[in-house]
Amino acid sequence: MDQRRMCPHCRAFITVNDKTCPYCNEVVGPRSVERGSSSPIGGLIPQVRFNTIIILVINFGLYLATSLYSMNSGRGSAMNLDAQTLFDFGAMYAPAIRGGEWWRLVTAGFLHGGLLHILMNCWVLFDLGAQVEELYGASRMLVIYFVSNAFGFYVSSLVSRNSPSAGASAALCGLIGAMIALGLRDRSGLGAAIRAVYIRWLIYILLFSFLPGVDMAAHVGGLVGGFGVAYLGGEPRFESSTVKKLWQFSAGCCLLLTAVSFLKMYLWFSRYAQ
Numbered sequence: 001m002d003q004r005r006m007c008p009h010c011r012a013f014i015t016v017n018d019k020t021c022p023y024c025n026e027v028v029g030p031r032s033v034e035r036g037s038s039s040p041i042g043g044l045i046p047q048v049r050f051n052t053i054i055i056l057v058i059n060f061g062l063y064l065a066t067s068l069y070s071m072n073s074g075r076g077s078a079m080n081l082d083a084q085t086l087f088d089f090g091a092m093y094a095p096a097i098r099g100g101e102w103w104r105l106v107t108a109g110f111l112h113g114g115l116l117h118i119l120m121n122c123w124v125l126f127d128l129g130a131q132v133e134e135l136y137g138a139s140r141m142l143v144i145y146f147v148s149n150a151f152g153f154y155v156s157s158l159v160s161r162n163s164p165s166a167g168a169s170a171a172l173c174g175l176i177g178a179m180i181a182l183g184l185r186d187r188s189g190l191g192a193a194i195r196a197v198y199i200r201w202l203i204y205i206l207l208f209s210f211l212p213g214v215d216m217a218a219h220v221g222g223l224v225g226g227f228g229v230a231y232l233g234g235e236p237r238f239e240s241s242t243v244k245k246l247w248q249f250s251a252g253c254c255l256l257l258t259a260v261s262f263l264k265m266y267l268w269f270s271r272y273a274q
Contacts, residue, residue, distance in 0.1 A: 052129035091164035106261035109149035111166035146254035148174020155221025174226025
């Protein structure tokens, strides 16, 4: 068996027995073949990652709750939710955000207006989220996802949409932007391949944005937010322990803001929902 491997941080060749890279002094984990599968599906689908699965669970959980609420109110069905239900559960609505309900910029990204809507978004998230989490790490992925989601709906609110807007697509565009940023920073053949793949993804989703009822402003805002965070943050393999802790702190702040946003939504729902 070949006793050499490449350091994931500086790309120098080291031995399989090295726990710390002798060139960049970063801690090096075991090889993938030695770790075995960490997949929550027992290795059946090895690309899934924890953060991506948690976001998927939240999305489907909220979709179940909104579907039941919509059917019980007699305004919609499980296939297509009504606008009032989406608004009650925290969808982006420009007049409400201008009135101080900032938390809708966060909660809107976890709501979906119909069965086809959530299935399409979550199918993309299942693949794309796992790829971003693998290359950027869990902390960076969370920050990119949160900023893309919130900034996307903030841009949407600026163009004064007069109907509720919701969906994970703003954050998904941010993840695409993050992968494009990685491809631009990496000047190797791998970077060129990443750019080619995700620029095609970007073209597809922007073309999809022209369909009636699709929030293009949120897509563009999410793309800009994700690209900006990823590009300014630099390549993950070169980060020091201090930078890593900073990303972990930032991810914790994003999780806290998300929890506060859902608490705000619950309090508003308890008081005002029809």
